[in-house]
Amino acid sequence: MTTSPESWMRAERLDADRMTDAVHARTGVRLVVEGPCPGGEVGAAYVRWPDGHRSVLKWRPDTRLDALRAGPLAVCEVLRGRGYPCPSTELALQVDGAVVLVQQLLPGAPPELLDHRGLDQALALNESQSGLLAGHGDIPSMNLYLLDDGPGYCLHGPPRRHSRRSAALERRIRSVGAGRPPRLAGDDVVHQDFHHGNLLAVNGTVTGVIDWDGAGRGDRRFDLVTLRFGLHAREQAPGVVRRLDDILDALPEDVLRPCWAHMSLRMTDWAIRHFAPGDVEHWLDLAERRL
Numbered sequence: 001m002t003t004s005p006e007s008w009m010r011a012e013r014l015d016a017d018r019m020t021d022a023v024h025a026r027t028g029v030r031l032v033v034e035g036p037c038p039g040g041e042v043g044a045a046y047v048r049w050p051d052g053h054r055s056v057l058k059w060r061p062d063t064r065l066d067a068l069r070a071g072p073l074a075v076c077e078v079l080r081g082r083g084y085p086c087p088s089t090e091l092a093l094q095v096d097g098a099v100v101l102v103q104q105l106l107p108g109a110p111p112e113l114l115d116h117r118g119l120d121q122a123l124a125l126n127e128s129q130s131g132l133l134a135g136h137g138d139i140p141s142m143n144l145y146l147l148d149d150g151p152g153y154c155l156h157g158p159p160r161r162h163s164r165r166s167a168a169l170e171r172r173i174r175s176v177g178a179g180r181p182p183r184l185a186g187d188d189v190v191h192q193d194f195h196h197g198n199l200l201a202v203n204g205t206v207t208g209v210i211d212w213d214g215a216g217r218g219d220r221r222f223d224l225v226t227l228r229f230g231l232h233a234r235e236q237a238p239g240v241v242r243r244l245d246d247i248l249d250a251l252p253e254d255v256l257r258p259c260w261a262h263m264s265l266r267m268t269d270w271a272i273r274h275f276a277p278g279d280v281e282h283w284l285d286l287a288e289r290r291l
Helices: 011-025 066-068 072-081 118-130 157-162 166-176 221-231 239-248 254-275 278-288
Strands: 032-036 044-048 052-058 089-095 100-104 188-190 197-203 205-209 216-218
Touching: 011 032, 011 044, 011 052, 032 157, 032 188, 032 239, 052 072, 066 089, 066 100, 072 089, 072 216, 118 157, 118 205, 118 221, 157 166, 157 254, 157 278, 166 254, 166 278, 188 221, 216 221, 221 254, 254 278
Parallel strands: none
Antiparallel strands: 032 044, 044 052, 052 100, 089 100, 188 216, 197 205
16 A cells, blocks of 8 residues: 555654654664655655664564564575665564564665566566575465465455455465465565566666565566566556566466466455455456456
């Protein structure tokens, strides 16, 4: 969910202030909250350190720091060691049931639309994620949740109850998951939310990939499916979606189908619970194309 900086909810500002107070109480460092990150991402704000440099403060409720260290933060360390443009973590704290992260502020801003140059760069980044977690079997592989509910997302109940159309989709999703391992196979880095809103760019050149909170091990091609769903939110540059569709059409069925089923469940469930009724049909239209 996003909101504009002008309508940044008071509760979000209070959360940011509360988290910086917790950082001060535990470390003695006073971070100054400047405002929401671009797009008004919920749970993320710009902060300034006492020495003047700026960072991004993020807080994740119902999260354990040890789980982040074993998964997403470990993934980012591997990536950064290979020169991949993901932010470093400058500070990480457990604050009651939430995790507070202060991360490097990378240059650039998310592009409004993905053009062909941006797609080329996204594809190159995705290819560079191949095999990077070989020998890192301690990093968890990604769960697709095709048969069971995910932790706050990929819930089966909402589409099962919403309409006949969404219930039929949920049955197809479960049929895809039947007899399959629940987790993605492979040793690639998987971002899990790889869409153009999580790319940063300056003058058309990608400078960073952000929001690695769900990262894990698996098949990097899952991120291409996520990218396709991200492009469905609004009209893109001519030919970009078609190019990506051609790439997806060439994927093996045993890769594309479970990844598509996961994203179909994720977006349909989320739309039912958080978006307008017309938006649900929008995501069902995309989901049904390959299920």
